[in-house]
Amino acid sequence: MTAPSGTVTLRRYGLDEVDAVRPTLSELYAEVYADRLSDPFFSVERFEERLDGHVSRPGWEAVVGYDNGRPIGYAYGSPLPERSRWWAGMLTPLPEQDTDETGGRRTLALFELMVRTPWRKTGSAHRIHEELLSGRPEERVTLLVEPTHPKVQKLYEQWGYENVGDQRPFPDAPLYATMVRRLR
Template structure:
């Protein structure tokens, strides 16, 4: 498979937003039986995407094969003073680890690959391409603790689990994965 990777920045969001929502709908929301629930889930994701992409340094990488989107990764740096991102992590990291400068941690909000392109290294290529463009010291993302395979895969990619957090009051626990971007 020949997957072309394209970078998008904040100003490109209107151009790529529909693609991100369509891939999300297929990867996550399509498994929901009731169409009304699926539409609500996609609307919820659209709202989260609007919040996540508000940072001026937001970035996404989308993979395409013959013009067809196959998956994407998107995220942005944690803002200076955004130490609260770490406050609900159990066990709580030390104060220096939690200190955010606006250039320290890139939060990877999503990494999604459509079914046909899974287990083809496409996810790794998209992730690695996004990671290679970043200047932050580290990258962090959350993995549902029920997805042990995803957590093991991210550990194979050089991430370490530093604890767990519950990002939504009515949600489940997520493993907090962190990778140092200064090391190869």
Template sequence: MLGYEDGDVVGFCFGTTLAPDTKWWGSMLTPLPAAWMAENGKRTVALNETVVRKAWRGRSVAWQLHEVWLTHRAEERVTLLVNLLDGDDAVQAVYEAWGYRKLGDQQPFADSPVFSVMLRSVAPAENSGVFRK
């Protein structure tokens, strides 16, 4: 999803649906019930990246891109990772304000940082129900 203002690209976001054989949940440091990690290729989309050009930051562009991107998604929930070394919890707080909730932590590789794993419903009005098993 690209965002434009007056013909200029101001930011983008993208992600991918988790396949039934995904490794996404395999490096959790916090144990989760198996039902939470079960994927069928339609249940969960992972938000991989959101980027906003510097001149447009602080104007809710990232949130707008995110919400428009989600309107085009058919999955029931969206997940993302937040690097715990970035921003003194500020990034995680932004995602919490967008309706995400932290599920736990994961470390995808032995030499990678530890990430917070966050989850919310694709439909913002349904966020309270996303945490059912």
């Protein structure tokens, strides 16, 4: 494994470049989740199915970090559509005014944020995250984090996210803390 050089460059990808970036996203996912790939929910096949659904939405974007040309991490998201199912799995339902989606301008769903091990605790994840959010038209961003990762949840809180409750987005998914951050 290559050591970090200290110089990470960021590249934004839009819907028109999904085919070009898809192998990078899948490769990084497989590496980061290597210890969980035997769980059907975390398999590469299920990741790619979820990715297909995510890229089917207008406004999808990804930011990939590169160190000397090697991908080291990424984040991607897309706006929640009207009548989004995102909030349906909440264990304690939120008020309707908190879950009513306008079809692209209210909430960005941050579906994935991951960084290869040597680049963790270098600030790379935060840089990738903030680049994805920069210039977005949405009012807020939401993400899911497993409560079994309290350090990750604490990091998101330091980045301005607030936990609004737990949800199970799919019957075979783990329980997730649902977090929201205002963008404007």
